[in-house]
């Protein structure tokens with residue numbers, strides 16, 4: 072399993088908690104009040120409840136069930152039922168590598184997260200979930216890009232060789248979007264969209280709507 | 293002027309009124325109605341007040357309101373000095389507020405019904421409600437994403453209005469109906485923003501976000 076894009080960095084604000092699936096691993100991803108992002112197995116060391124239901128308390132994540140707190144290194148630092156106790160340092164969730172790059176959060180559950188390298192003139196636009204398999208999603212985006220080439224100033228060329236990235240550009244390279252595909256489940260795909268920074272706001276809104284029409288087609292196949 | 297809310301604590305529609313009243317710091321009284329299992333909203337006394345047999349009911353001097361949207365509108369019109377929660381002086385924004393107030397009824401009719409099915413076994417067409425809920429959440433996600441792209445945080449503009457209050461409860465409570473927010477990042481951000489407002493009020497299933505003071509110091 073290579074490094075997976077799991078969402079837009081901007082969609083996880085300080086004090087935010089989200090859930091993501093990478094390979095077989097269910098993850099709780101959270102951002103501390105000071106902005107530090109952590110990706111942990113979605114399982115509280117106490118009784119195994121989901122950490123993604125938890126709350127951010129400053130630089131710790133508090134489990135929703137019995138309130139055990141874990142700091143950004145994963146160390147349990149507070150147990151409400153035993154406030155005087157210094158929790159043993161062995162109590163910690165499984166921690167994974169997560170980095171922020173190109174406005175995207177990337178997670179690796181087996182090694183260090185190494186994002187694929189992307190051009191630096193992209194802005195992360197949105198993540199959208201499609202209820203279909205990966206080939207249907209990719210085909211639908213490819214087909215729609217040819218039909219709706221106006222979004223790319225005319226004709227479209229496909230650049231990326233990466234199996235889970237679609238890079239669509241105008242011949243001049245001035246306009247274009249990059250779509251990173253994540254497959255949390257066999258029948259569900261998340262498309263993370265990045266657009267060249269030349270688009271105006273109304274054009275970005277048009278690209279966002281375009282994704283929804285692509286999803287409509289992809290789900291009908 | 294007294295304001296009386298006939299209230300059921302687990303009802304998302306009743307919560308809309310309590311939430312707006314809290315955000316606008318409005319004083320009111322509540323009368324607890326035994327919606328489940330007592331079916332008190334269908335009792336003779338309450339049917340006399342509201343022939344539709346629904347909750348909430350809001351009674352103020354001279355008015356009996358039985359539609360949640362009207363209650364929100366009336367409360368904001370009469371109790372918001374800032375004139376922003378019902379932006380009467382901004383007709384463009386007001387049009388959008390009305391549009392999203394209408395949309396909130398669709399959330400109640402889909403997620404709200406699905407939640408009643410999960411929690412109180414109400415007999416409904418579950419598949420239709422699931423499908424309808426998904427369509428509503430996707431519409432909301434799409435709109436909030438476009439707002440975010442334009443740099444606008446709330447449903448109708450740069451400030452929260454009764455439309456945000458009306459759409460918030462059933463969206464936030466969708467996990468009660470078995471629908472998580474994982475697929476809806478813009479909805480998550482909007483829920484987070486609403487829960488961060490001063491005087492935000494919780495209900496069972498919707499927690500507060502702010503720091504728990506008790507975690508800093510708990511007496512033995």
Ligand code: FES
Pocket residue numbers: 115116117118119120134135136137138139
């Ligand atoms: S399961 Fe997390 S604190 Fe008990």
